[in-house]
Amino acid sequence: xxxxxxxxxxxxxxxxxxxxxxxxxxxxxxxxxxxxxxxxxxxxxxxxxxxxxxxxxxxxxxxxxxxxxxxxxxxxxxxxxxxxxxxxxxxxxxxxxxxxxxxxxxxxxxxxxxxxxxxxxxxxxxxxxxxxxxxxxxxxxxxxxxxxxxxxxxxxxxxxx
Amino acid sequence: xxxxxxxxxxxxxxxxxxxxxxxxxxxxxxxxxxxxxxxxxxxxxxxxxxxxxxxxxxxxxxxxxxxxxxxxxxxxxxxxxxxxxxxxxxxxxxxxxxxxxxxxxxxxxxxxxxxxxxxxxxxxxxxxxxxxxxxxxxxxxxxxxxxxxxxxxxxxxxxxxxxxxxxxxxxxxxxxxxxxxxxxxxxxxxxxxxxxxxxxxxxxxxxxxxxxxxxxxxxxxxxxxxxxxxxxxxxxxxxxxxxxxxxxxxxxxxxx
Numbered sequence: 001x002x003x004x005x006x007x008x009x010x011x012x013x014x015x016x017x018x019x020x021x022x023x024x025x026x027x028x029x030x031x032x033x034x035x036x037x038x039x040x041x042x043x044x045x046x047x048x049x050x051x052x053x054x055x056x057x058x059x060x061x062x063x064x065x066x067x068x069x070x071x072x073x074x075x076x077x078x079x080x081x082x083x084x085x086x087x088x089x090x091x092x093x094x095x096x097x098x099x100x101x102x103x104x105x106x107x108x109x110x111x112x113x114x115x116x117x118x119x120x121x122x123x124x125x126x127x128x129x130x131x132x133x134x135x136x137x138x139x140x141x142x143x144x145x146x147x148x149x150x151x152x153x154x155x156x157x158x159x160x161x
Numbered sequence: 162x163x164x165x166x167x168x169x170x171x172x173x174x175x176x177x178x179x180x181x182x183x184x185x186x187x188x189x190x191x192x193x194x195x196x197x198x199x200x201x202x203x204x205x206x207x208x209x210x211x212x213x214x215x216x217x218x219x220x221x222x223x224x225x226x227x228x229x230x231x232x233x234x235x236x237x238x239x240x241x242x243x244x245x246x247x248x249x250x251x252x253x254x255x256x257x258x259x260x261x262x263x264x265x266x267x268x269x270x271x272x273x274x275x276x277x278x279x280x281x282x283x284x285x286x287x288x289x290x291x292x293x294x295x296x297x298x299x300x301x302x303x304x305x306x307x308x309x310x311x312x313x314x315x316x317x318x319x320x321x322x323x324x325x326x327x328x329x330x331x332x333x334x335x336x337x338x339x340x341x342x343x344x345x346x347x348x349x350x351x352x353x354x355x356x357x358x359x360x361x362x363x364x365x366x367x368x369x370x371x372x373x374x375x376x377x378x379x380x381x382x383x384x385x386x387x388x389x390x391x392x393x394x395x396x397x398x399x400x401x402x403x404x405x406x407x408x409x410x411x412x413x414x415x416x417x
Contacts, residue, residue: 011296014292017290021290021293028242082191100403101399
């Protein structure tokens with residue numbers, strides 16, 4: 001149990017660092033850096049907590065992204081920056097980059113290298129599984145982050161004061 | 162708005178704001194909202210067609226009913242969330258304080274000249290992010306070190322290629338190839354418990370996250386064309402990343 005908690009904390013810390021790194025590439029305002037770290041690590045904590053209980057990765061991402069989407073509204077009012085500036089870097093570590101290039105790698109192996117019938121079938125399975133998993137995770141992240149706006153039927157958080 | 166010269170100036174300003182938002186990585190809905198806000202301050206009606214490389218905009222002066230149409234080509238995209246945030250704030254202050262054309266112009270000029278983080282900060286932050294990914298995918302601290310070094314060298318290559326104005330996908334391919342080649346050494350010499358993890362995560366900093374998220378945001382808000390364009394840009398980028406990784410794995414004959 002303690003091991004699990006420590007591992008979760010470690011993973012969420014590094015998720016925060018990953019979010020922060022992306023924030024720096026996107027040249028985020030200096031005031032949002034700490035927020036991005038906190039949001040990134042809490043999103044990581046939620047996602048990996050759910051994954052540990054065998055929740056599907058797309059559903060876990062949806063829950064984590066929804067959390068980021070909702071918590072972003074009060075934060076936006078507090079630090080006076082539009083939510084996208086810190087909510088997008090916070091969910092970027094959950095972007096299914098691994099699934100994305102795994103799909104392409106499987107396609108390349110299928111086309112250029114593999115000749116064995118059985119392994120080619122496994123590659124087709126990998127292409128579909130990774131490719132569609134990527135699309136579903138992307139959808140989860142987008143919907144999660146924009147869910148508060150969709151529910152509240154508003155286009156700007158300023159009008160929610 | 163009295164004369165046509167000022168009207169042209171207004172059109173140029175709105176085109177500039179739209180350009181800045183588009184190349185900084187704002188989604189289409191946000192860009193439309195900003196144009197709408199600035200237009201209403203300046204008492205004009207604006208209709209626009211925004212694309213990845215071109216903007217077409219028609220402005221109608223509400224008082225004189227004069228119209229003007231302009232087409233603008235966009236420069237290269239370079240993500241900059243500071244610009245997005247500052248323009249958003251400017252649009253609200255401008256609405257509240259009823260800014261004039263010149264005041265808005267001065268503010269946009271200021272925003273354009275805001276700096277970026279120093280290169281070394283970006284290098285360290287991105288390499289740390291990659292090390293973080295390596296930890297998330299169950300790498301130990303030796304694997305994280307390999308991932309850190311790979312990403313650091315790859316980003317140096319990418320920055321150099323950017324300076325030499327290489328094609329974007331060539332640059333990403335080169336960065337991905339460099340990162341994978343360095344991380345492959347970790348697999349060859351069997352460094353750490355999960356050397357393959359370092360190889361798989363060393364290239365994750367190249368993943369086009371903003372393009373892919375904005376793609377689905379645009380699709381969700383019925384900006385279908387821009388959504389598709391962004392998805393294709395994202396896919397091309399992933400293709401470049403995977404090709405770099407594939408070549409490196411082929412050279413070192415690494416089979417997963």
